[in-house]
Amino acid sequence: MFEKMIDDSMSKSPWIFHINAGSCNGCDIELVSVLTPRYDAERLGFRLTGTPRQADIVVVSGPITVQTRDRLVRTLAQVPDPKCVVSLGSCPCSGNVFKGSYAIDGPLEKWTHVDVSVGGCTPKPEAIIAALAKATEILKEKRKEMRK
């Protein structure tokens, strides 16, 4: 019963950690607007944490620049299981307008498994909330698999 309660709470209290991998700050502002009174993601239990050790969902924005690549990989390794990686905006998916630049070493899928990706430059807050809600379901599935 206790295990089942933990499984249920896994999708009810996802804590977000945000990594900026060379983003132009547009997606970052949209992510923060998700937590403001207008969209209020806290009603679904979302909370922005300051440390990767407490994160459940890692949100990565920006094309992966050569400078941020190593830090990104190291930070992702510090997140305890079960975890979810959400790529925010077009940049981590494809490189967006920066594709082909010598300074870019993307896409994000090259470095980690991406669970949910939101397209758009920048994505709407509604789309971000939908993606995060989907990530919580994946989180619950991962927890069930981890238990087996």
Added chain:
Amino acid sequence: MSVLMNLFHVLVFPGLLFCVVMGVLLSGLDRIWVARMQRRVGPPLLQPLYDFLKCCGKETIIPRHARKAAFLAAPVVGFVALVSISLFLPVAGQEAVFSGSSDLVVILYLLTLVSVCMIVGAACSGAPFAGVGLSREMVAMISYELPFVLVILAVSSVTFTVTGNVPQSFSLQAIVDFQAANGALITRLSMIPAAIAMLLVIPCEVGNHPFDVAEAETEICEGTLSEYSGAPLAIFRLTHMVKMYIMAALFCVMFLGGITTGIVLLDIAIFVLFCIVLTFITSSLPHAVCARFKVEQVFKFYWTVVAGLAVISLILVWLGL
């Protein structure tokens, strides 16, 4: 039978279960109120419980540079110390499980132990952000400890000057009995500054928003908690929730004690109501109104304004008001 009764006290009524239920209730209400004051819907009431259970289900990572034993023991010791405070509090017209002549001093030390455990845990995690966090936690501790001790002195000396008990008693039971005979302490003129000082001490002692310099998540990566994950983190979160309840209960006993109706359940209901109102005043309002203070601002505020209020209260007691 007495063994069973003691077990009941430790595990159920003033002890573990009641503390945890009240802690979850108060911090859930706190989060909803803050959300409503910011015109948000806010999380469900049981959100703190979901957070706790979720943290239990996560992987526990122990950093390579950490001292493993102390890193894992610190949250548990702190939590046990905190829950044991509840056994010294004569809440809701009940007698305290342990009562002696110097409960308040013991409570003061146990509360310090909770903060010290957090400092030890942070120091053992071997992270630079935790180091910054623990130094801030120490400054916060020094800040609120002085006014807190002055408030305790004022409360104990008012019972002393009126009844003339020698030696001066730091017993909570004596303070509650005094209030039952002479009316709650908050109704006395000399105690009003002390009560305000205590209300201001509570958010810093708990580590709530305007005074959460040690866990400033945006500046120093959650500070003292920066390396904690999984079950130890869950226990730290629970400690934070229960501390909200313990401080509210301590205020109730010290300033609003002695209000009894004779019916146990009604007494408990009144006590819970007091705790909820106190949480609104001490946690939700400052959280919604104030931005986070700087470390030196916290120190200055507590050693001038709050300590000043407590000293005024001591002088009024001395004048016999």
